Structures are given as structure tokens and as C-alpha cells.
Amino acid sequence: MSGTSSQPLMLAVPSKGRLMDQVEARFARAGLVLRKPGDARGYRGAIEGLAGVEVSFLSSSEIVRQLRTGEVQLGITGEDLVREAVADADARIEFLHPLGIGRADVVVAVPAYWIDVATMASLEEAATRFRRRHGRRMLVATKYMNLTRRFFAAHGIADYRLVESLGATEGAPASGAAELIVDITTTGATLKANGLRVLEDGIMLRSEANLMASRGAAPALDAAASAAKAALLRRLGA
Amino acid sequence: MTAGRATSTDDGSARWIEALNQQAAEIMAVFARAGFEPIAPDIIQPADVFLDLIGEELRGRTYVFSDPDGAELCLRPDLTVPAARIYQARNGMTGATARYCYNGVIFRYQELGADIARPREFRQAGLESFADADPARAEAEVVALTLEAIRTAGLRAFRLHVGDIGLMHALLAAVDMPERWRAQLRHQFWRPEAFRRCLARLSGPRHGAEHVPQDLLARLPSGRPKDAEAIVARHLDQHGLTVAGTRSVREIAAHLLELAEDAHAPALPGRIVDLFEAYLSIRAPASAATERVRALSARHGIDITAALSAFDARLALVAAEGVDVANAEFSAGFGRTFEYYSGFVFEVLAPALAEATPIGGGGRYDRLVEAMGATRPVPAVGAAIHTERLLLAVRGGRP
Numbered sequence A: 001m002s003g004t005s006s007q008p009l010m011l012a013v014p015s016k017g018r019l020m021d022q023v024e025a026r027f028a029r030a031g032l033v034l035r036k037p038g039d040a041r042g043y044r045g046a047i048e049g050l051a052g053v054e055v056s057f058l059s060s061s062e063i064v065r066q067l068r069t070g071e072v073q074l075g076i077t078g079e080d081l082v083r084e085a086v087a088d089a090d091a092r093i094e095f096l097h098p099l100g101i102g103r104a105d106v107v108v109a110v111p112a113y114w115i116d117v118a119t120m121a122s123l124e125e126a127a128t129r130f131r132r133r134h135g136r137r138m139l140v141a142t143k144y145m146n147l148t149r150r151f152f153a154a155h156g157i158a159d160y161r162l163v164e165s166l167g168a169t170e171g172a173p174a175s176g177a178a179e180l181i182v183d184i185t186t187t188g189a190t191l192k193a194n195g196l197r198v199l200e201d202g203i204m205l206r207s208e209a210n211l212m213a214s215r216g217a218a219p220a221l222d223a224a225a226s227a228a229k230a231a232l233l234r235r236l237g238a
Numbered sequence B: 001m002t003a004g005r006a007t008s009t010d011d012g013s014a015r016w017i018e019a020l021n022q023q024a025a026e027i028m029a030v031f032a033r034a035g036f037e038p039i040a041p042d043i044i045q046p047a048d049v050f051l052d053l054i055g056e057e058l059r060g061r062t063y064v065f066s067d068p069d070g071a072e073l074c075l076r077p078d079l080t081v082p083a084a085r086i087y088q089a090r091n092g093m094t095g096a097t098a099r100y101c102y103n104g105v106i107f108r109y110q111e112l113g114a115d116i117a118r119p120r121e122f123r124q125a126g127l128e129s130f131a132d133a134d135p136a137r138a139e140a141e142v143v144a145l146t147l148e149a150i151r152t153a154g155l156r157a158f159r160l161h162v163g164d165i166g167l168m169h170a171l172l173a174a175v176d177m178p179e180r181w182r183a184q185l186r187h188q189f190w191r192p193e194a195f196r197r198c199l200a201r202l203s204g205p206r207h208g209a210e211h212v213p214q215d216l217l218a219r220l221p222s223g224r225p226k227d228a229e230a231i232v233a234r235h236l237d238q239h240g241l242t243v244a245g246t247r248s249v250r251e252i253a254a255h256l257l258e259l260a261e262d263a264h265a266p267a268l269p270g271r272i273v274d275l276f277e278a279y280l281s282i283r284a285p286a287s288a289a290t291e292r293v294r295a296l297s298a299r300h301g302i303d304i305t306a307a308l309s310a311f312d313a314r315l316a317l318v319a320a321e322g323v324d325v326a327n328a329e330f331s332a333g334f335g336r337t338f339e340y341y342s343g344f345v346f347e348v349l350a351p352a353l354a355e356a357t358p359i360g361g362g363g364r365y366d367r368l369v370e371a372m373g374a375t376r377p378v379p380a381v382g383a384a385i386h387t388e389r390l391l392l393a394v395r396g397g398r399p
Helices: A017-029 A060-069 A079-085 A120-134 A145-154 A169-175 A189-193 A223-235 B014-033 B047-054 B056-060 B080-091 B135-152 B165-174 B179-188 B192-203 B214-219 B225-238 B249-264 B270-280 B286-299 B305-320 B387-394
Strands: A009-014 A033-035 A044-048 A050-058 A074-078 A093-098 A104-111 A138-142 A160-164 A180-185 A196-207 A209-214 B044-046 B064-066 B072-075 B098-107 B121-130 B159-164 B283-285 B329-331 B344-349 B360-364 B380-386
Touching: A009 A017, A009 A060, A009 A223, A017 A033, A017 A074, A017 A209, A050 A060, A050 A223, A060 A074, A060 A079, A060 A209, A074 A079, A079 A093, A079 A145, A079 A196, A079 A209, A104 A120, A104 A169, A120 A138, A120 A196, A120 B179, A120 B192, A120 B249, A138 A145, A138 A169, A145 A160, A145 A180, A145 A196, A145 B056, A160 B056, A169 A180, A169 A189, A180 A189, A180 A196, A189 A196, A209 A223, B014 B098, B014 B121, B014 B135, B014 B387, B044 B047, B044 B080, B047 B056, B047 B072, B047 B080, B080 B098, B080 B121, B080 B380, B121 B135, B121 B387, B135 B305, B135 B344, B135 B360, B135 B380, B159 B165, B165 B179, B165 B270, B165 B286, B165 B305, B165 B344, B179 B192, B179 B249, B192 B270, B214 B225, B214 B249, B225 B249, B270 B286, B283 B286, B286 B305, B286 B329, B344 B380, B380 B387
Parallel strands: A009 A050, A009 A074, A138 A160, A138 A180, B159 B329
Antiparallel strands: A033 A044, A044 A050, A074 A209, A093 A209, A104 A180, A104 A196, B044 B072, B064 B072, B098 B121, B121 B380, B159 B344, B283 B329, B344 B360, B360 B380
């Protein structure tokens, strides 16, 4: 970074997909327009109506990574992605303001016909019996390997193995690829359609997109950047 | 925070490594002289073996990765499991006696950041004894050799901390309760929070299952699993619940039947909860431990003489090896961290280092080799020294 010129405030936002559309709409409601780069110079944009903020359009995983390292000072992405990918998330990333978009719950779901399993405690019992009977641990399909591990540990569940699943997770129990799943859901309709049921105390995280700040290695904000950050928060209603 | 090298000193100095190598040579000489064969297990291990034995918690403290072929591997997080794998490969079929020793680097992810007492890579020097015909003697020998190695490295002042998972198993076996409750408590013993919750549930007013359809539970005939299965199948059918998955209706019915029996069984009496809590809070000099446990169990009308005698006999053997074990600290809750421990456990603490960072320890793990696929249980006991901590302690806490 060059010596005396002031460091611009860098905001990372999703570069594609449904969440990008929702972020644009959310900004529009606040009277802000995300201006994407019109030429081939890269992925840097700006916010019309708010000076001093540079916008970096990135993939979700890259936003999480850059928030963790401090390459960007601000970012917008789902809380679920941050808590999954960053150990000790609260120490490294500050959740500034929930944006009311990208809402989804990360849940533990079992086949609905498991009428003996309604809570995490009863899942623990079933898992122990399963291991004894089948000679292997129950398989849990998920893309949330870390969140699941922590949540299950907190509930004293040890007799399980994780199977990484990067798509169509809800089909895993019926196909025999896993016994149960941890997945994201908004209405629960997909889970229901696949014959699955969320456990009563199986909501691991109620996630939504947040405006977040890195506590990482980036240099402290100068006066102009601090003012821009405050203005952005104000406009988003924080 | 923890970028780059995070070994004990992190200054890249060869002097520290040279001192460790020197110390390791002295320790290994002690073990080899006693007849333990040096082994050198692979640093990269199949993750599966560890995950099956330890569970997914392993991922929270181990470097697990995939190779280009898709195989899931890990950097070994300890040397006991790799040593047991070697035993299993060589002697798994015959069950012959084997005694191994090792010195090598192991790797642990430190969630709160690596530091000098909790490095993410460090060397363990240890010994493992498999299928010894005299288990108590093997335990005494492992303790004595561990302490001799520590003394040889130059540490004079240290404390010994002992425990015995076997006493808890004996208590559990002696207390009157349904067998399936015993199995649950035995299973949750390793997770103190879950164990407490389990006790609370079994002793509470609603120790049955309040979350399953009560009308269905009430209809399940006790002791008749086939009929219960038919009733459950009909219930599923009536409620439009399709069986699509690996758990069978028989399995679900069996669990429900147990829950129904739980609901009818009288709750676990509060005095039994008190017994477990009182036992797990016992801390005493090792020489007084069995008297304390005996008094407690006598108050509850429980006799675990055999387990207590075994504990005392082992202490006598350890003392005969020249170890001041009478003044070792016994705590009943000690050893609950590693699920493969099955009996005697011990650790060695140095005054220069914190209580939470022992310089060595080990114990009996009779079920590990069998869990890895041996055709019969293989009694085993072993111990490992955290050599970086030992060197730190020898130097008064400074590298």
C-alpha cells in the first residue's frame, strides 16, 4: 500500500447469485446504488451516493477469507459461512449489522419416520444404539463440517461421522449415503419433500447476511475511512 | 497469529532441536534397556482409523487432509494409535506379547493459538506394552520407566497424578439400575456435561421420553419386540411416514420399547446421583484413596472390594519399583478425556509448568486394539512424554 495517500475503505460484496441481487435491492432501499466496474480493469466498483467506499465484488468464500485476513475492512456475507469457515469467528470478525436478507436456518434433520428421535438427546441415544447394532457410526451429510462438529460436541453426541456434501444434501438419507443431514433451510419445504424433519432443538444457527468488519491485520482506518464506514452504517439503518 | 512455524521456540534455532534430540536419545536408552523395541510409525496416517476410534472431535485438533487420490489422511495426533496399528499388523492374529518404544513428532491444531506450552508440532517419546500376561506388573513398569526417563532427562521435582477408570466401571456395575441406563452412563462418562445431563434425566420425574407419541408408547407390549415392530409399522403407515433410509422399523421399535420401559421404571434414586457426584469429586493422596472410596460405597451399601484391591495391589507394585506413589495425588474424575482409556491412568506434572500442561502421562487401554479389528481384546498399557515440555521444565520454564 502506498505511503501517504489515504487508505480507501474496502467493502466486499457477493459477485453473483441470489444474495448479490438481494444486497443490491437492500442498498437501493437505503438510497444507495452499487456501481459495478464497467470495464475490464477488475472487480472494483463504488457506491453511488456514498463517497470514500470502494466495492470489491467477490465470491462468498473469498469474502470470508479476506475478512479473516483483513484484506478488506468490511464485507457482506452470510453468518453461516463465516461461522463455518472461521475458528473463533467473534475474535476475528465483528458482526456490525444484520441486513434482513439471505435469511436461512442451519438445522439438524432426520428422516421423518424416525419417530423415536425428536430431540438432540434422543438422537444421541439413537446414535449410540446404531453404532452398537451396525458396527459403524451414523453418517451425517453436510457442508457445515465445523458447525456440526461443535454443535454435536455441545450436545454430547460422539457416535457419528461426517460426510462432506456439497449439493443435494437433502437426498442423502433416502439414497443411503448418510443417515441424517445438517443443512440450510428457509421454509423447510425441501426437507419435508424429502421426507425429513427438523429436530425440536436442532436449529444450529439462525443465519442472515450481515455487514461485517474484519478485526484482522488491516491498518487502522484513517479519519476519512472511519467517516465513510459510519455513513454506510447509518444509511443501512444500523 | 500463529502463521509460519509454531514449534516450541519458534526462533528456528537448531540448538533447541539438538537439545531435544540429546534428551530423546537418553530417554530411548532407558526404554530400550528395559526391553522395549524402538519403532518408527508413519507420520502420515489414515484419518479413518483415528476418526473411527476417537470420532469427529478429532477434526477439531488434528490436521486432516485429502491426497490427490481422494484418500483422507492426517498428520498423526499421537503415537499410541500408530503403535497399536503396528501391533495389530504384526501380532493381531496371534495376540503375542509386544513392547514398543518411540520418539517422534506429532501434530495438534491448537484452537486458541499455539504457544510454547501448547505447540502445534512437538515430539513424543513413549512406550507401549501389548498383551502382557501380568497387567498390573506392566502398569507398574510403565510408570516406573516413564519416571526414570524424566529423571534421566534431568528433572528432579515433579508430581504424580493417578486415577482409575476401572473404579468408576465397578461402581456403575454395582449400582442397581436397568442395564440400558448403565450402558448410557458408561457411554457418556467421557463427556462430563452429557454425563451430568444423563444422570439428571434418569433421576428426574420425566425420565421416559416425553417427545415421542405417548399413545404409541403406551401400546407397545413389554418384552415382545416382534409385536412392537408390527405396531410401529402400522403407526408409520397410518401417519404416511415412509421408511426410506438405513434404520429399520425393527431398530426404531426396539428403541421405542426401551423408552416405554424407561417410562414405567422408577426414576434413578437421588442418592445414586449423589454417590456418583461424591465419587467423582474425590481427591486424596493415593495411599488414602481406596479407604475414601470404600467408605463412600459402604455408606451406599455397595461392595466394590475387588476393584479396590486391584488398585491397592497396583500401588504396591509401583512402590516396589521405587516410586513414591503413596504421595501421588488420586482424583476420581481424572482420565475422562481419552475414550480409549479403560483402567489405570496417570500423568506427571512439573512445578514450572501449569497444571493443564502435564509433561507426560498414559494409562491402560484394553479395548483399542480390538476396536481396530483384532479378533480378541488385547490388554495394553502405555505412556508418552511431551519432550518439549520436559525440556522446558528441566530448564525451569524457559527454552
